[in-house]
Amino acid sequence: MDSTALFDIRGQVAIVTGASSGLGRIMAAGLAGAGCTVVLAARREPRLRALHDEIAAAGGRSLVVPCDVRDPGHADLLVNAALGEGRLDGVILNAGVGTGSPAENEDLARFHEVMEVNVAAVMRLASACAREMIPRGGGWMITLSSILGKRAGTGMGVAAYTASKGAIEQLTRELARQWAPHHIRVNALAPGYFPTDMNAPMVAGEGRLEAMISRIPLGRPGEPHDIAGVAVFLASRAGGYITGQSIGLDGGMSAW
Numbered sequence: 001m002d003s004t005a006l007f008d009i010r011g012q013v014a015i016v017t018g019a020s021s022g023l024g025r026i027m028a029a030g031l032a033g034a035g036c037t038v039v040l041a042a043r044r045e046p047r048l049r050a051l052h053d054e055i056a057a058a059g060g061r062s063l064v065v066p067c068d069v070r071d072p073g074h075a076d077l078l079v080n081a082a083l084g085e086g087r088l089d090g091v092i093l094n095a096g097v098g099t100g101s102p103a104e105n106e107d108l109a110r111f112h113e114v115m116e117v118n119v120a121a122v123m124r125l126a127s128a129c130a131r132e133m134i135p136r137g138g139g140w141m142i143t144l145s146s147i148l149g150k151r152a153g154t155g156m157g158v159a160a161y162t163a164s165k166g167a168i169e170q171l172t173r174e175l176a177r178q179w180a181p182h183h184i185r186v187n188a189l190a191p192g193y194f195p196t197d198m199n200a201p202m203v204a205g206e207g208r209l210e211a212m213i214s215r216i217p218l219g220r221p222g223e224p225h226d227i228a229g230v231a232v233f234l235a236s237r238a239g240g241y242i243t244g245q246s247i248g249l250d251g252g253m254s255a256w
């Protein structure tokens, strides 16, 4: 068996939301580096353009499509951008936000906004992608859960975020079940701690980074290669029998 061919995603076209920073940027670059054309989506266009140039310099192909996932029109915009490349194979539904506040003082407007970006927008884009993938015979989707989709936080006040990621865990299973007959695989990634803009405030302050790392059995934060390769794997034939799963990328944090 040619095992290398199992991981070959050259010629695929995929959408990545939240490609302007953090994990979305890493996964978009990872897919592009493996020969997939990537539709780069987020609000901050200059950051998308910088990634586009980086991908082009490395010999890859991407499209910059600035959008706000709270805008209902974003789903068709992104799907049409992919179809302009001739096909739509996959989507990484990665854009996300969080809040930090004691639950008794939770701002309900912010709570709704987190649910809108982290859950409703995921549903909207996943549905739009499925409407294209069903007639063409299949595809793949990756949602972003979190270790906080499975467990409570450590007391920092992340009710909106944990609620949204718990919803993603269950939405992922439901979409996987509904679309399995159409050969669309839907899986979640559940990262523990990868240093990004989003969680920088959580580790700011004396001893907090060390406290975070002390809870990770592998003894280190996640690094780009720890997530980029998993995205390529799930996009490839090698991941072809995996659907409805939430894959912990947490250095063992959720194992004990």
Ligand SMILES: NC(=O)c1ccc[n+]([C@@H]2O[C@H](COP(=O)([O-])OP(=O)(O)OC[C@H]3O[C@@H](n4cnc5c(N)ncnc54)[C@H](OP(=O)(O)O)[C@@H]3O)[C@@H](O)[C@H]2O)c1
Pocket: 017, 018, 019, 020, 021, 022, 023, 024, 041, 042, 043, 044, 045, 067, 068, 069, 070, 094, 095, 096, 097, 117, 144, 145, 146, 147, 190, 191, 192, 193, 194, 195, 196, 197, 198, 199
């Ligand atoms: N880092 C971790 O350790 C970790 C752990 C568990 C789960 N996650 C999940 O991983 C995903 C990425 O997070 P990250 O850590 O990489 O955070 P990040 O660096 O803050 O990235 C968040 C991304 O989401 C985009 N985004 C936010 N609101 C948007 C909107 N309304 N419309 C379009 N794009 C929007 C941002 O782009 P613009 O601001 O340019 O729009 C940005 O590219 C999130 O779903 C997060 O919950 C991360």
